[in-house]
Each structure stands twice: as C-alpha cells, then as structure tokens.
Amino acid sequence: MKLFHFTDLEKKAESILGSHPFTYIKSGSGDEETLGDNIADLRKWKIRPKFLQDVSKRDLSISLFGKNYKTPYLLAPVGNLGIVHPEAELAVSRAAKQVGVPIIASTVTSVSMEEIAAEAGDRWFQLYCSSDMDITLSFIRRAEQAGYGAIVITVDMPALGFRASDLTNQYAPFKLGAASGNYFSDPVFQKKLACSPSKDFQRAVDEQLKHLFAPGFSWEDVAALRMATDLPILLKGILHPSDAKKAMEFELDGIIVSNHGGRQLDGCISSIAALPAIVDEVGGRIPVLFDSGIRKGADVVKALALGADAVLLGRPYVYGLAINGEEGVKEVLDNFIYDLDATMATAGVNAVSALDRDLLVRT
Ligand SMILES: Cc1cc2nc3c(=O)[nH]c(=O)nc-3n(C[C@H](O)[C@H](O)[C@H](O)COP(=O)(O)O)c2cc1C
Numbered sequence: 001m002k003l004f005h006f007t008d009l010e011k012k013a014e015s016i017l018g019s020h021p022f023t024y025i026k027s028g029s030g031d032e033e034t035l036g037d038n039i040a041d042l043r044k045w046k047i048r049p050k051f052l053q054d055v056s057k058r059d060l061s062i063s064l065f066g067k068n069y070k071t072p073y074l075l076a077p078v079g080n081l082g083i084v085h086p087e088a089e090l091a092v093s094r095a096a097k098q099v100g101v102p103i104i105a106s107t108v109t110s111v112s113m114e115e116i117a118a119e120a121g122d123r124w125f126q127l128y129c130s131s132d133m134d135i136t137l138s139f140i141r142r143a144e145q146a147g148y149g150a151i152v153i154t155v156d157m158p159a160l161g162f163r164a165s166d167l168t169n170q171y172a173p174f175k176l177g178a179a180s181g182n183y184f185s186d187p188v189f190q191k192k193l194a195c196s197p198s199k200d201f202q203r204a205v206d207e208q209l210k211h212l213f214a215p216g217f218s219w220e221d222v223a224a225l226r227m228a229t230d231l232p233i234l235l236k237g238i239l240h241p242s243d244a245k246k247a248m249e250f251e252l253d254g255i256i257v258s259n260h261g262g263r264q265l266d267g268c269i270s271s272i273a274a275l276p277a278i279v280d281e282v283g284g285r286i287p288v289l290f291d292s293g294i295r296k297g298a299d300v301v302k303a304l305a306l307g308a309d310a311v312l313l314g315r316p317y318v319y320g321l322a323i324n325g326e327e328g329v330k331e332v333l334d335n336f337i338y339d340l341d342a343t344m345a346t347a348g349v350n351a352v353s354a355l356d357r358d359l360l361v362r363t
C-alpha cells in the first residue's frame with residue numbers, strides 16, 4: 001500500500017470502493033460543518049517543542065482499567081464494514097491483534113460479536129441500546145461470555161443524523177443486512193421475530209431497524225445497565241462537561257469525547273474544542289478517551305496533551321481495510337505508531353505520560 005498521508009489513503013479508498021459506499025464512510029451530517037471543524041480545530045492548536053531533552057527512548061504505552069497497552073490507540077467502532085471488504089471486521093480484528101491495539105466492535109457489525117472474538121485480541125463491545133431492553137441485556141451477556149473487556153455505550157445516536165449525501169444517494173447499507181451480524185444471531189431477537197432471518201430476510205431487517213434506536217433511552221436506563229454488568233462501562237459521544245460529571249455520578253468507568261466523526265449533530269462543537277473543559281471536569285477520576293478528526297501523529301499528541309488518556313482511530317483504518325484488507329489495516333496502524341513516535345521525539349517528549357498542555361499553544 002505504502003500510503004503515508006491521509007489524503008492519499010482516502011483517494012485510493014475512493015478508487016476502490018463504489019461511489020455510494022465511499023460517500024457513506026467519508027461524509028458527515030448536514031453540510032458537514034462539524035466534520036470540517038474536527039480537522040480545522042485540531043490545526044488551531046500548535047505544538048511548542050522543547051529541545052535538548054533526552055528522547056533516545058520513547059515510551060508510547062498507556063494503561064486503562066488496570067491493563068497496559070503498547071500504544072495509546074484503539075480502533076473506533078465502525079458499523080457496516082461488510083460494504084468495505086469481504087473479510088470486514090474479521091480482517092480488522094486480526095490486524096489489530098498483530099499490532100497489539102484493542103478494537104471496539106460495533107453493535108452493527110456484519111458478523112457476530114462471537115465470530116469477531118474468535119479472531120481478536122483485546123476487545124471492547126460498543127452498544128447501541130435497543131428500544132427493547134431484553135435485546136440490550138442479551139447483547140451485554142453475550143459480550144461478557146465472548147470475553148469483551150468493556151461496554152461502550154454510544155449516546156449520540158438517539159436517531160440517525162441528517163445524512164444529506166446518503167439521502168441523496170438513497171444509500172442505506174443497513175437495509176442490505178451489512179449491520180445485522182449481532183441482531184440476526186441473537187436468541188432474544190430471533191424469538192421475537194418468530195422466524196429465521198435467513199428465511200425472511202426483509203422482515204428481519206425491518207424488525208432490526210425498529211429495535212435499533214432507543215430515542216427514549218435516559219440516565220435511568222444507564223443506571224439499570226450499571227447494575228446489569230460488572231464490566232467497565234464507558235459512554236461514547238460526550239461533548240458537555242455536565243454529562244461527564246453525570247457519568248461519574250452514575251459510577252461509570254470512562255467517557256469518550258466524540259461527535260461521531262461529524263456524522264450525527266451537524267453544527268455541534270468539534271471534538272477537540274470540547275475536550276479541555278471535560279478533562280477539567282473529570283479531574284483524572286476516570287479515563288477520558290477521544291476521537292473525531294485524528295489523521296496524523298501530531299493530532300494524537302495534541303489530544304493527549306490536552307488530557308485525553310487514549311485516542312480512537314476511525315476512518316483511516318476503514319480506508320486501509322478497503323485498500324488491502326487485514327494488511328491494509330495493519331499498515332495504517334504501523335504508520336500511526338511510527339508517526340506518533342517521530343512526532344514525540346521531534347517535540348522533545350519521551351513518554352505519552354509526559355504530554356501536557358504546556359506543549360501546546362492555541363493560535
Ligand atoms: C462508516 C462509519 C461507521 C460508524 N459506525 C459507528 C458505530 O457503529 N458505532 C459507533 O459508536 N460509532 C460509529 N462510528 C463513529 C466512530 O466510532 C468514530 O466516532 C468516528 O469515526 C471518529 O471520527 P473520524 O473517523 O473522523 O476519526 C462510525 C463512523 C464511520 C465513519
């Protein structure tokens with residue numbers, strides 16, 4: 001593959017994927033104000049290097065929930081990967097395992113969470129809470145049994161964002177079953193459906209879509225899920241310090257500052273603009289992870305210096321998957337690790353744990 005720049009990666013993926021699948025991945029909601037701000041606002045922060053530090057050895061490691069990881073990267077949950085590559089989440093899982101990066105498997109994967117677990121190393125499960133609590137609880141039990149190490153509840157999708165490009169293209173990969181791996185294999189869902197999804201595919205997809213979103217999901221439901229599992233629970237999609245505070249009050253274990261890569265609420269604050277106030281509110285009591293807009297090592301350094309404990313990669317690894325399957329994802333990860341290491345050395349920082357706000361200025 002040998003593509004080291006995000007723009008080249010994106011161009012190459014575009015030439016391989018059909019126009020509608022590519023647009024689904026690349027685009028944001030509305031007129032993409034927030035999608036653009038995620039990138040632009042990261043660039044407003046500049047690194048202010050300090051030299052003559054001993055950077056002969058660099059330590060990229062972090063620790064989360066009592067476990068050590070070689071790098072501060074995780075793979076963000078991305079649904080519908082069956083439209084990107086035939087080996088979809090399985091290729092992603094194998095690549096991440098080779099590199100030692102944890103994955104966060106989406107609820108809406110094209111294969112089941114058990115099939116993913118069989119290929120993956122460290123893994124967390126991302127939960128779109130269903131409007132049907134029995135299905136939600138079944139997903140949590142299955143994740144526990146399949147060895148997932150944490151539950152990530154995505155809170156920024158009470159409904160699908162206004163995705164103008166997909167609406168224009170009339171493109172909805174979930175209607176093709178690309179997001180049905182966990183639903184179709186779920187015993188509770190199957191019982192409610194009262195038929196095999198393979199026998200009545202269209203009805204099964206329609207039924208899944210009815211259950212998929214839970215616009216009524218509230219903090220009381222979060223409290224119920226807190227009681228339902230001993231796994232660490234993180235909330236993904238936090239942008240307001242008061243929600244971070246509430247997450248701690250509800251005894252949750254972590255949060256992910258994210259605006260879903262600009263795919264949900266257009267016009268909302270960029271992820272990097274939201275980060276500092278949330279880090280201040282949390283005050284180190286629970287881990288704060290970050291995503292939306294990470295495209296290169298300098299972006300990672302900025303997010304970590306502003307107080308994130310780890311970052312999630314989204315679209316970059318999806319493009320790697322499109323270009324060259326498992327090997328493509330691995331190359332993207334290798335490049336991100338190399339870039340971070342070089343960025344830290346040239347900024348005069350020898351450990352991720354030494355990154356702090358003093359390294360940055362906002363222009
Ligand atoms: C094609 C696509 C599908 C996604 N699917 C999910 C999902 O199933 N669950 C979820 O919590 N986030 C999902 N996300 C959001 C990502 O987890 C992540 O927040 C986002 O990609 C970060 O932005 P970036 O790609 O610009 O770095 C998806 C993002 C993309 C691009």
Ligand SMILES: CCCCCCC(=O)C(=O)O
Binds near residue numbers: 080108209212260263
């Ligand atoms: C109706 C299915 C929605 C799948 C959502 C996947 C996702 O999070 C995305 O951003 O796209």
